[in-house]
Amino acid sequence: MARIAFYAPMKSPLSPVPSGDREMARNLMRMIGARGDEVDLVSEFRSHDKAGDAEVQTRLRIEAKGEIARLTGALPGDCALWVTYHNYYKAPDLIGPAVCAARGLPYVQIESTRANSRLTGPWAGFARAAHDACDAAQVICYLTANDLITLERERFGTQALVELPPFLPLDDLPPNGPHGGPILTVGMMRAGDKLASYRLIAGTLPYLDAGWSLEIAGDGPARAEVEALMAPFGSRVRFLGQLDREALQSAYDRASVFFWPGVNEAFGMVYLEAQAAGLPVVAQDRPGVRDVLLPGPTYPAPTEGAEALAAMLNRLLQNTETRREIGAQARDRVADRHLAKAASDIFWRAAGPLLERSR
Known part of the structure; x- marks a missing residue:
């Protein structure tokens, strides 16, 4: 069994505000740990810039440097893999690639997007950071065919692009209801x-x-x-x-x-x-x-x-x-x-070989 570092730059799975992002992050942590591996939420640092504000982006980059320094020293010695969920131009992963490089960890992303149209304009720096983070990933799991278009076009080196269909956090279907109502x-x-x-x-x-x-x-x-x-x-x-x-x-x-x-x-x-x-x-x-x-x-x-x-x-x-x-x-x-078992099998077929190579 392995210890996995998990990070969601858009919204922490511990956020008190309900959203699809929060639920997906929680589901991913359970799915990744379904075979008994320990999945640690290693940071709640949020890199989200909703408005394209240069001052906000500068502040977030400074804060990210402190988080990189903290995690480089604080990650447990038996940490074997880093997984980032939802890296994109409004919330790039500003810490994962640097920590993985310093600690020699394999780096995986789930539901990442590349947006060339944002490489100019108010999010240009963050869009470039999101692209750079994508480049650092050995494996990117994509959820939709639409995301695959740009990921494939901008694929970095021998990076693996793996379809991970969206899934429910269930092992079995719920009972079928009567379905005669509104x-x-x-x-x-x-x-x-x-x-x-x-x-x-x-x-x-x-x-x-x-x-x-x-x-x-x-x-x-x-x-x-x-x-x-x-x-x-x-x-x-x-x-x-x-x-x-x-x-x-x-x-x-x-x-x-x-x-x-x-x-x-x-x-x-x-x-x-x-x-x-x-x-x-x-x-x-x-x-x-x-x-x-x-x-x-x-x-x-x-x-x-x-x-x-x-x-x-x-x-x-x-x-x-x-x-x-x-x-x-x-x-x-x-x-x-679209159930958790199928998702876990897909994820570990892609990520498992990275653990073997890193040992």
């Missing part, structure tokens, strides 16, 4: 892309055939805006608030269809949760999102707008047998491709 939406309520998805949902509902109802699970600072968007539909829309895992699973179980447009989602863990529960999904055909959706159904392009989403919803709501068939196929695909 449409279900699950999404954080915040400004930007999440609110854009809620606007698209509100624009879709008027095109639905009679008899529909919608439950919305989620909360956040934009809740008032979401409630205002849904106010015209009265009691047909029910807000569930932020749910714990058990209550959320109950919502998936009773729903008939899962609906989330997915505006600019990296991929969206909620799609995997819904499909694992046996729900057909209505979403737009977007990069990243399509990597976690069941192939086969025709998901509308973003340019087709709300009416196309409504047409897909209406077809599913009107045909119980189609819903059940698609839901069963989705469960099978999640079981084969």
Whole structure:
């Protein structure tokens, strides 16, 4: 068994603020340690610069130097591998490559992106740092086909690029529910892309055939805006608030269809949760999102707008047998491709040889 250093420059898995990044980091730590290896969160240093502020970037680089010095001396002697999750131009890994070079550790990245378009402009220095960190990695595990495009084009030397499909932190699928209830939406309520998805949902509902109802699970600072968007539909829309895992699973179980447009989602863990529960999904055909959706159904392009989403919803709501068939196929695909055991096997097939070579 090995000791693994884990680091997430975008957001620590110990952050009190819920987000997809936090959950993915937690899931990765469990997945990496699934065979009994010890996974240590070695730093909570956050290198995130949301606005492209030169002063912020300078301050973060100075702080990173102190963290490099600390970790170079503080890492346990039996540390065998460093893994960084989510290195990109707004949150580059400013410490991992330097610590690995000083300590002679193999360096692996998961879900990293290269953004040549950001090598000029307010994030130019951070974009270059993210590229340099990518170059330092012997293995980069990518989650979506969209990320692979630039990683492959800019691949450094003999670096291995390994597909690691997004996964749920489960060993087995949950039981299949009755699925005779409302449409279900699950999404954080915040400004930007999440609110854009809620606007698209509100624009879709008027095109639905009679008899529909919608439950919305989620909360956040934009809740008032979401409630205002849904106010015209009265009691047909029910807000569930932020749910714990058990209550959320109950919502998936009773729903008939899962609906989330997915505006600019990296991929969206909620799609995997819904499909694992046996729900057909209505979403737009977007990069990243399509990597976690069941192939086969025709998901509308973003340019087709709300009416196309409504047409897909209406077809599913009107045909119980189609819903059940698609839901069963989705469960099978999640079981084969998107559970923790499959992810752990893929990761260790890629990272295991690095440990052997470093001994």
